[in-house]
Amino acid sequence: MKEQISSLIKESLKALSLKSEIPPALLQNLRVDRSKDKEHGDFASNIALVLAKPLHQNPRALAEQIISHLPPCADIVKTEIAGPGFINFFIRRENLAATLMAMLADDQLGVRQTAQPETVVADYSAPNVAKEMAVHHIRSTVIGDAVVRALEFCGHKVIRANHIGDWGTQFGMLIAYLERRENESSAGLDLSDFEAFYREAKACYDSDLDFAQKARRYVVLLQSGDEYCHNMWQKLVRMTMDQNQRIYERLNVTLSNKDIYGESFYNEMLPQIVQDLEQKGLAVRDEGAMVVFLDEFKGKDGKALPVIVQKQDGGYLYTTTDIACVKYRVGTLHANRLMYFVDSRQHQHLEAAWLIARKAGYAPDSVKIEHEAFGMMLGKDGKPFKTRSGGTVKLKDLLDEAESRVEQLLQQRGSTLEGEERAQVVRNIAIGAVKYADLSKNRLTDYVFDWDLMLSFEGNTAPYLQYAYSRIRSIFRKATLSAGPIVLSSDAENELASKLSAFPEAVAQVVDKAMPHLLCTYLYELSGTFMRFYEACPVLKAGVGPELAQSRLSLCELTARVLRQGLSLLGINVMEQM
RNA sequence: GAUCCCGUAGCUCAGUUGGAUAGAGUAUCGGUUUCCGAAGCCGAGGGUCAAGAGUUCGAUUCUCUUCGGGAUCACCA
Numbered sequence: 080m081k082e083q084i085s086s087l088i089k090e091s092l093k094a095l096s097l098k099s100e101i102p103p104a105l106l107q108n109l110r111v112d113r114s115k116d117k118e119h120g121d122f123a124s125n126i127a128l129v130l131a132k133p134l135h136q137n138p139r140a141l142a143e144q145i146i147s148h149l150p151p152c153a154d155i156v157k158t159e160i161a162g163p164g165f166i167n168f169f170i171r172r173e174n175l176a177a178t179l180m181a182m183l184a185d186d187q188l189g190v191r192q193t194a195q196p197e198t199v200v201a202d203y204s205a206p207n208v209a210k211e212m213a214v215h216h217i218r219s220t221v222i223g224d225a226v227v228r229a230l231e232f233c234g235h236k237v238i239r240a241n242h243i244g245d246w247g248t249q250f251g252m253l254i255a256y257l258e259r260r261e262n263e264s265s266a267g268l269d270l271s272d273f274e275a276f277y278r279e280a281k282a283c284y285d286s287d288l289d290f291a292q293k294a295r296r297y298v299v300l301l302q303s304g305d306e307y308c309h310n311m312w313q314k315l316v317r318m319t320m321d322q323n324q325r326i327y328e329r330l331n332v333t334l335s336n337k338d339i340y341g342e343s344f345y346n347e348m349l350p351q352i353v354q355d356l357e358q359k360g361l362a363v364r365d366e367g368a369m370v371v372f373l374d375e376f377k378g379k380d381g382k383a384l385p386v387i388v389q390k391q392d393g394g395y396l397y398t399t400t401d402i403a404c405v406k407y408r409v410g411t412l413h414a415n416r417l418m419y420f421v422d423s424r425q426h427q428h429l430e431a432a433w434l435i436a437r438k439a440g441y442a443p444d445s446v447k448i449e450h451e452a453f454g455m456m457l458g459k460d461g462k463p464f465k466t467r468s469g470g471t472v473k474l475k476d477l478l479d480e481a482e483s484r485v486e487q488l489l490q491q492r493g494s495t496l497e498g499e500e501r502a503q504v505v506r507n508i509a510i511g512a513v514k515y516a517d518l519s520k521n522r523l524t525d526y527v528f529d530w531d532l533m534l535s536f537e538g539n540t541a542p543y544l545q546y547a548y549s550r551i552r553s554i555f556r557k558a559t560l561s562a563g564p565i566v567l568s569s570d571a572e573n574e575l576a577s578k579l580s581a582f583p584e585a586v587a588q589v590v591d592k593a594m595p596h597l598l599c600t601y602l603y604e605l606s607g608t609f610m611r612f613y614e615a616c617p618v619l620k621a622g623v624g625p626e627l628a629q630s631r632l633s634l635c636e637l638t639a640r641v642l643r644q645g646l647s648l649l650g651i652n653v654m655e656q657m
Numbered sequence: 658g659a660u661c662c663c664g665u666a667g668c669u670c671a672g673u674u675g676g677a678u679a680g681a682g683u684a685u686c687g688g689u690u691u692c693c694g695a696a697g698c699c700g701a702g703g704g705u706c707a708a709g710a711g712u713u714c715g716a717u718u719c720u721c722u723u724c725g726g727g728a729u730c731a732c733c734a
Contacts, residue, residue, distance in 0.1 A: 116677075125676060128714075138714070162677045163714060207734090244734070342734085368732055377659055379730055390732045397734050423662065427729050454662080455727080463727090492696080508696095520670065524663065525727070532669060536696055538682040539670085546696050554693050592673075600671065603681085610697060619693050635693095657696080 080154070080178070080580075084122055084168055085111045087155075091148040092126075111168075113581060117570075120159070120167035121175075121577060127164040138164030172573065176565040178580050183562075183637050188644055190583045192234035200238045200408045201227045203420035204327075204334055207244035208319045208341075209253050209280075211273045212326055213471035214528060215456045215464065221514050221650065222453065222522055223420035224332045225595040228648045233590050238412055241334055242404070245316050245341035248394075251298030254311040255290055256280035273319065274470070316341070326474060330510060331650045345403035349395045352403050352439075353388050361438055367391035371435050376427070386431050401432035405448065406441040416447045418593060423452035423523070451593040454525035464528045477533070481509035484534050496656065504657050509534075511541030511651040518649055519599040539603050541651050544642060547606040548653040551639040554618055554632075556655075562636050563629025571615040575634055578608045582641050586648065595649060602645045609638050 088109060114123045127142035134141065142160045149158070157169040182189040203223020206212050212220075230237050256279065283290045301308040320336060327334045353369050356362035362369045369389035376384035388399045408414045419429060433448050442448060456464045466472055485508045489496065496504055516533045520526050536542040567573050585601035588594065618635060621628040643653045 110674085112676090114677095115680095119677075123677090128676075131714075165677070247734070249733090366731080370731075377730080379659075381659065385731050387732050392732085394732080396732070400734095424728055425734085426661070428734090452662090457727090488696080521673095524670090527669070529669075532683085535669095535683080538696095540682085540696090542696060543682095546694080550694055550697085557693060588673095594673090596671080597673095600681090607681090611699095613693080614698050617693065656694090 080170065080174070081111045081113075081122065081584075083152070083154070084124070085109050087149050087152055088124060088126055088145060088166075090150050091145050092130075094148040094150075095144055113577075113584075114167060117574065119161060119165070120157070121170040122168040123161075124166045124168075125164075127160075127166060131164065142166050172567045175573075175576050175580060176567055179565050179576055179633070179637055182579070182582070183633060183640075187232075188582055188637075188641055189580070190232060190586050196234050196236060197416045198236045198238065198412065198414045199227075199230055199416045199418060200240050200412060200414040201230070201418045201420065202240045202242050202404075203227070203418075204332070205242045205244065205421070206319070206323055208316050209249075209273055209277055210244075210319070212323055212474040214474055214477050215471070216474055217330075217477075217513070217517050218453050218456070218522065219420045219422075220327075220332055220334075221330065221517050222451070222593075222595055223418075224334070225518055225598075225649045226418065226420075226451070226589060226593045227333065228650065229586055229589040229595070229598070232586065232648060235590075238408075238414065239334055239338040240340045240408070241338045243316075243320070243339055243341040245312075246343040246346060246400075248298050250301055250312055250315070251294040251296070252280050252284045252291075253277070253315055254297045254301065254308055255294040256283055257311055257315060259283070259290075271322075273322070274473070326478075329478060329506075330514065331652065333650070342397070342400050345400045345407065346395075348403040348407065349389075349399050352399060352406065353395075356388060356402075356435070356439055359439055361435065362388055373431055373434060375434060376431060384431065386435065388435075398428065398432045398435075401429065402436045402439070402441070405433060405436035406439075409442045409446050415445065416449070417442075418449050418451050420451045420453070420593075423450075423454055426450055426452055449593065451522065453522035456528045457525050459527060459529060472528075477513060478510065480530070481513050481534050482506065485509045485512075485536075488536065504654055507652040507654055508536070508542050508545065508657060511545060511646075512536060514649065514651055515541035515544075515599065518595045519603075521596050522594060539599075541646070542657075544602050544606050544646060545651075545653055545657060547609050548639055548642045548646075549655065549657045550613065551609075551635045551642075552655045554635055555639075558619060558632060560619075560625050560628050560632060562632040563626065565633045566626065566630045568627070568630075569616060571612040572631070572634060575608050575612045575638065578605050579634075579637055579641060582645065585645070589648070598645060598648060602642060602649075605638065605641060605645075 088111070089106070092106070109124070109126055111122050111124045114120050127138045127145060130136075131138035131141055139160055142164045146158050146160070146166060154171050154174040155168055156171045159167050161167050178189070201223055204216065204220040206216055227237050227239060256276070284294055285291075297308050301312055320339065324336065353362060356371060357369065362371045364370075365385065368387050368391050371386045371388055372383040373386060374383045378384040386398055387396055388402070389395055405417065408417055421429065429450050433442070436442050458464045482505050485505045489501070489505065494501070512534055516535075519539060565576070567576050581601065585598050588597040612634070616631060618628060618631040621631055646653055
């Protein structure tokens with residue numbers, strides 16, 4: 080309908096014999112928006128306000144002319160000029176009802192498959208080997224996964240890339256410590272607590288000279304392809320990722336082992352990259368290191384920013400790896416959109432790496448490279464989040480706590496759910512609440528970690544949306560009629576209908592902007608609109624004839640399906656009962 | 658020193674190519690269950706959109722300055 084209206088306006092402008100030409104740039108910015116206030120109709124355009132100045136006309140007079148030249152359209156019942164010169168459009172209710180019936184008949188619920196499918200590489204999650212996932216990992220993991228699902232739903236090809244931290248000098252120390260632990264324990268290793276493992280390894284490294292020496296030797300051996308060290312390293316990677324996989328499954332995140340492209344994956348490309356950068360005159364030797372100087376950025380001294388791509392000792396840094404990433408993802412995977420769900424602190428570093436990759440010709444201008452940055456998780460004191468003892472909160476502990484609070488809540492409510500169904504409900508609510516708490520915030524801003532907010536089940540939370548869904552399912556369990564044609568006969572129905580029809584726009588925003596909170600906002604508003612409809616409009620006892628009940632059942636069914644689909648794009652499950 | 662991000666109700670947050678009276682949740686207070694699930698719904702109070710200036714028909718949104726918070730800037734990632 081939006082497109083329809085904007086093309087009507089364009090035709091009207093064409094038909095108008097205007098004194099001066101309209102700058103095409105202005106016409107491209109022609110906007111038709113959904114009205115925020117129902118008094119202002121269904122859609123509104125500010126075109127007259129935009130054009131008034133360049134055409135030297137009074138905005139309201141111009142709006143009047145535009146309206147008088149609009150081609151006739153059966154779906155528009157009324158237009159009016161409002162305020163300084165907005166044109167408001169009122170849509171025929173039957174049109175809206177028809178749109179909803181079409182959505183009901185469509186598996187995609189009105190979300191169109193893209194005409195230009197892209198190959199997208201989505202880089203998200205990225206935990207470190209030999210460390211446990213902490214609460215702050217939830218951001219990249221959950222936001223990235225939601226965007227990936229939305230992309231696929233719209234018909235794009237997505238390659239998930241879990242850029243795990245599986246390389247670096249710390250592995251000498253970790254291998255040496257793993258070796259020590261294996262020698263000490265005869266009855267197999269229990270490495271359920273990687274935090275302790277890493278801490279103890281570090282302690283050995285700092286206090287035991289022999290150990291430290293061995294650790295340093297192992298680093299060299301590992302990087303030169305020594306079989307023993309490589310096996311030990313692989314063991315660490317596998318143990319960590321097995322543990323993380325259980326978290327992913329628990330979180331309902333679509334990552335699996337086949338999506339792992341860790342730092343080590345790009346390792347063998349690095350010498351070639353540096354050589355290539357040197358040949359292309361981008362990298363120069365400076366103080367023994369290979370450095371690219373970027374005029375586009377400034378370093379501490381105000382001169383061109385030096386970016387080291389190879390250290391004095393021949394080692395490589397993460398910038399080199401990120402350059403290799405771009406080369407591989409564009410050159411080998413043929414991606415035309417790269418999305419990095421990475422902490423905002425790495426912004427400058429990423430920009431520098433990408434600029435070098437562009438200059439080296441690894442990514443043509445047509446390839447989009449985007450940093451889907453997110454802010455930091457802060458404590459209640461506004462400082463970077465830490466526990467009282469200065470450590471991090473394990474993601475696993477957060478999920479455990481969420482589940483125990485939900486179980487407690489079910490007990491308070493005297494829930495009769497039992498066994499596996501109850502366990503499933505507890506998981507769905509708990510995981511949904513935790514994920515939604517993160518997904519519903521604008522990813523750009525820092526945010527405050529708070530147990531109670533994260534585990535809240537009221538207001539703008541996943542359980543509220545799940546509750547709306549369960550309520551609808553409950554109606555269908557009691558219904559004797561089946562859903563039928565939609566007839567919109569009251570304010571509450573109209574508002575629900577109008578909100579339902581906006582689902583495709585909400586999904587499109589997630590795909591375009593990589594911001595799942597916009598979908599959260601939509602689903603929350605949809606649920607609120609449904610709740611009001613539910614209070615105002617009896618469904619099963621709707622009236623004398625069956626028509627009204629059948630129409631309302633259709634509205635219920637569509638609401639349920641949009642909620643289920645929308646939440647599914649966020650990686651959150653719904654339940655028949657809760 | 659330079660660059661980037663942020664500052665919206667007591668608290669937590671929406672508000673994104675500038676648009677109509679700045680919105681939710683939470684907390685507080687009040688109302689609402691013989692009627693499809695009260696994790697709900699309705700209402701009240703709560704704001705100098707950090708401050709100031711500029712751009713314009715119109716600024717929370719764009720520009721500049723100031724204040725406050727955070728991040729980044731050569732061999733960690």
